[in-house]
Amino acid sequence: MFEENYKLKYISDLSELREVFQKAHDHVKSQFKLYEDKKSHSFDHIVRVTNTCLNLAQKLEAHLDVLLLASIFHDVGRPIEEINGRCHAEVSAEEADKFLDKLNLSKLKKDVNEAILSHRFSKKIEPRTIEAKILQDADALDALGAIGLYRTISFSCERGLDMQEALIHFDEKLFKLPSRMHFPITKQIAESKCIILKEFVKKIEEESSNSFFNIFLQQNDGKYLRKNKSPKKNFKYS
Amino acid sequence: MFEENYKLKYISDLSELREVFQKAHDHVKSQFKLYEDKKSHSFDHIVRVTNTCLNLAQKLEAHLDVLLLASIFHDVGRPIEEINGRCHAEVSAEEADKFLDKLNLSKLKKDVNEAILSHRFSKKIEPRTIEAKILQDADALDALGAIGLYRTISFSCERGLDMQEALIHFDEKLFKLPSRMHFPITKQIAESKCIILKEFVKKIEEESSNSFFNIFLQQNDGKYLRKNKSPKKNFKYS
The missing domain is CATH 1.10.3210.10 (Hypothetical protein af1432)
Incomplete structure (x- = not known):
């Protein structure tokens, strides 16, 4: 080839x-x-x-x-x-x-x-x-997909961040990557690699609802609220 | 309620x-x-x-x-x-x-x-x-789904395992959990929470294929082979 x-x-x-x-x-x-x-x-x-x-x-x-x-x-x-x-x-x-x-x-x-x-x-x-653009896109693509998910979680763990802090990174960086791509083909790959990340975030939110617990303790629903917390440290992948 | x-x-x-x-x-x-x-x-x-x-x-x-x-x-x-x-x-x-x-x-x-x-x-x-059975099932259910995925990766990272070692845990433990459940309802929840894990493992395998790299270097395909490596340490979640 x-x-x-x-x-x-x-x-x-x-x-x-x-x-x-x-x-x-x-x-x-x-x-x-x-x-x-x-x-x-x-x-x-x-x-x-x-x-x-x-x-x-x-x-x-x-x-x-x-x-x-x-x-x-x-x-x-x-x-x-x-x-x-x-x-x-x-x-x-x-x-x-x-x-x-x-x-x-x-x-x-x-x-x-x-x-x-x-x-x-x-x-x-x-x-x-063109070579610099391809390298930047290829590097960013490795922050997406299942491997990107694995790397994000490991990276946050290495830096002592908790789940809520790690998940802010999805909105603040990962979901913006497709719009930053330099070519239609890399944009398309990036979008398809975002699917598993979006599914993951949606499921985390569903699974984090502690409604029975909170109703029983007569607390407010402590459903995971990732919008309201800033991360301690920024991620620097690329 | x-x-x-x-x-x-x-x-x-x-x-x-x-x-x-x-x-x-x-x-x-x-x-x-x-x-x-x-x-x-x-x-x-x-x-x-x-x-x-x-x-x-x-x-x-x-x-x-x-x-x-x-x-x-x-x-x-x-x-x-x-x-x-x-x-x-x-x-x-x-x-x-x-x-x-x-x-x-x-x-x-x-x-x-x-x-x-x-x-x-x-x-x-x-x-x-019945209470002991429910507790065992509920505890195991938290090792599955998106939160289970997050916990597995963090846990492996804390213990210095690499991705290949962490993924062995999916076959050796996580995918066996539905069959260990004590009730039809918990088995059903476990099976549905396995879907995202199975999708993750499938995608990791797809994304880990370095075929272009290996063809260029005239090496064998270094596709990720999780069956051939034993983990350094066992996971002990439950």
Whole structure:
């Protein structure tokens, strides 16, 4: 499926890209092994995001070399951010630079850097290239669906948030993601991945009604009210 | 709704039960406040289980006094178990004893104790009374549905398990719960609460397929294989 109809910008052919990508993969994976207690953004996440980028590259006519290198490196700085608080997008961009320099692929640096630096919504750097847009969308898609649900709950648990605080994140961030997508195809995937999240929130609200308990104790119905509470800490996924 | 058609075994009327129950509620709640960093079995869980017991009491013709006291106390020993490892069912039964003695309600102790001690599946004490059966079912029902999903993920995160390990719990325990229910009505609720869990597991498997990534790297498909891994630690919910 990658043997034809792919676009490359700096690397000469697919077999060279495959070789470079394998080295990048091994390098990033080894970085995560050094920090394996930092679970919330695991290497699995990088693999899923890169998988989505590969899926979208041909459909959206992106340069596969730029996109793949940006994608595999985009979160390599996450464990560092967990330790010293430095923005992982910046750390990841620097790590990609060093890696590309070592392989004499410095010509790739500018485009890969741009995509990595703009992948994080909260940095408010508008992605300009098609590769940067795909990476931002692919990263956001991994915050949705069943895996997004799993990650949201784990992330809130790691930060000591309770269920009510975790659920605010669904309204404040997750349900807004489809409208932030850069392409019709990613918007459509995002909307379909929101279905399980919406069902989950609806069911939580139904199951949280303690009407019998409250009637018996002659209290007001303590039905879960997620609109009335602000979270202690913001989530910073992307 | 509780003004008629309820059964009491030891307490003379509903207003006395309400007074005793309010005291029990305040006592158990205050115990949880002492240990508020122990989140995995929160006071909310007790309230939901008691709510379910209240819902089922009339339908199944249980003694409301025995059931309510057993239910509100059933997990009061959980924070202690987290600290010193002593079985929470035993600690909870002792706490209920002390509370009932103080209020001169020692006649309730035997039935309440029996229900509390047998609520935990892993203790393998077969519940014999209708109240003990209802409590065991109501407790298990809170491990299912959207709240059960949330609790399973948080619980696995607290124990440092990864997604693959957490998902084994769905097959090994959660999907077996409907068959363990003691009444047709609780079996039916359990089955309907399994739907969202089954949908979640199905979606996780779909979303975990990294086919593009693996084809590109010429690896075998790394599709998530939850059957092939044993969990590091067992879950002990009930």
